[in-house]
Amino acid sequence: MIKNVLVIAMFAIALGSCNTAKNEKVDGVNAIETKEETKSEAVPYGVAKGYYVLNTVKNEKVESLRITSQDHFDRFFGMATVMGKDGKPTEIDFKKSFVLALVGQPSEKDTTFEIAKLVENGDALELTYVIKQEDEVRTFTTHPCVILVVDKTYEKDVRFLPL
Numbered sequence: 001m002i003k004n005v006l007v008i009a010m011f012a013i014a015l016g017s018c019n020t021a022k023n024e025k026v027d028g029v030n031a032i033e034t035k036e037e038t039k040s041e042a043v044p045y046g047v048a049k050g051y052y053v054l055n056t057v058k059n060e061k062v063e064s065l066r067i068t069s070q071d072h073f074d075r076f077f078g079m080a081t082v083m084g085k086d087g088k089p090t091e092i093d094f095k096k097s098f099v100l101a102l103v104g105q106p107s108e109k110d111t112t113f114e115i116a117k118l119v120e121n122g123d124a125l126e127l128t129y130v131i132k133q134e135d136e137v138r139t140f141t142t143h144p145c146v147i148l149v150v151d152k153t154y155e156k157d158v159r160f161l162p163l
Helices: 002-017 070-074
Strands: 023-026 029-032 040-042 051-053 063-067 077-079 097-103 107-121 124-142 145-151 157-162
Touching: 051 145, 063 157, 070 077, 097 124, 097 157, 107 145, 124 145
Parallel strands: 124 157
Antiparallel strands: 023 029, 040 107, 051 077, 063 097, 097 145, 107 124
16 A cells, blocks of 8 residues: 555656646746747727717717728718818728727716727737726716727727726
8 A cells, every 4th residue: 555655656746847848948048938929019090080979879888889981980970170270070081991989978077088009919909998087077068089090901800998
């Protein structure tokens, strides 16, 4: 019986000391080979100005939208042309671009979306954002949004990731 316990203990110690990962010396330091992670690359985009959320849009939570046509865009946004040099809304050519948009809930507080990053990660785009809201209550309501214009060469499924 003791003989069997010793054999099992020695066998367990021998197995435990085997390292299944490949050890290599890299710059004088032992490195263990790990599974290769997918690399994410930044995706360039522009921010469209001069648009507002239509009052027909009723949302109880943040809406994250991937829009690929003018008809779809027009269901959510209207043009807000104003006087002056930069008063014309950003032109969006849906033959060359698509839109990623975030639409917040209507609020009496000043609310903005801050884009942390837009990256291509494997088979999808990942849009990471932060919602910033001031404490001060105003006498009017706004419907916050941010509209990103992205080149169609980057068109993939999108994951919207709030921070």
